[in-house]
Amino acid sequence: MAQRTFSIIKPDAVRKGFTAAILADIERAGFQIVAIKKQSISKEQAQGFYAVHAGKPFFEGLCAFMSSGPLVLMVLEKENAIADLRRVMGATNPANAEEGTIRKKYAESIGQNAIHGSDAEETAAFETGYWFAGYELI
Ligand code: ATP
Ligand code: MG
Numbered sequence: 001m002a003q004r005t006f007s008i009i010k011p012d013a014v015r016k017g018f019t020a021a022i023l024a025d026i027e028r029a030g031f032q033i034v035a036i037k038k039q040s041i042s043k044e045q046a047q048g049f050y051a052v053h054a055g056k057p058f059f060e061g062l063c064a065f066m067s068s069g070p071l072v073l074m075v076l077e078k079e080n081a082i083a084d085l086r087r088v089m090g091a092t093n094p095a096n097a098e099e100g101t102i103r104k105k106y107a108e109s110i111g112q113n114a115i116h117g118s119d120a121e122e123t124a125a126f127e128t129g130y131w132f133a134g135y136e137l138i
Contacts, residue, residue, distance in 0.1 A: 006116075006117070007117045008116040014071055018106045035075040037073050038072045046063040082120065090103035
């Protein structure tokens, strides 16, 4: 059965002009784009989104980075979407990412790593609801 996941093309990749290339990789991997929007977010919105990481040493920098410029918010669908997107993204630290993955190709550091993808069904549901209204997901 088709599954949905939530993803963000992060500000570093948008700034460098990698949006279309990343979308092409995602579509080539078999994902349907259910919903997509480009916008800037506030530091407070980033803090709410990444609340599970509050208190970690990289939290402040992560939220400052995510609010540093426009990003692309997406809901994606395919069989096994959550795990498959994580595979297509590659490791959190691009230095450890496999050849051909989005982070290997487009990311420069663990802090600025081009793309986000939900890591479980519960986080996908929270993250999708955080950024999209129900009527945007038809
Ligand atoms: P994401 O949630 O963005 O998809 P992830 O699930 O691979 O990435 P998480 O552990 O959820 O990784 O961390 C969230 C984000 O916080 C990472 O994408 C990364 O940008 C940043 N981050 C994580 N660990 C570190 C670290 N040690 N130093 C700097 N930034 C970090
Ligand atoms: Mg994560």
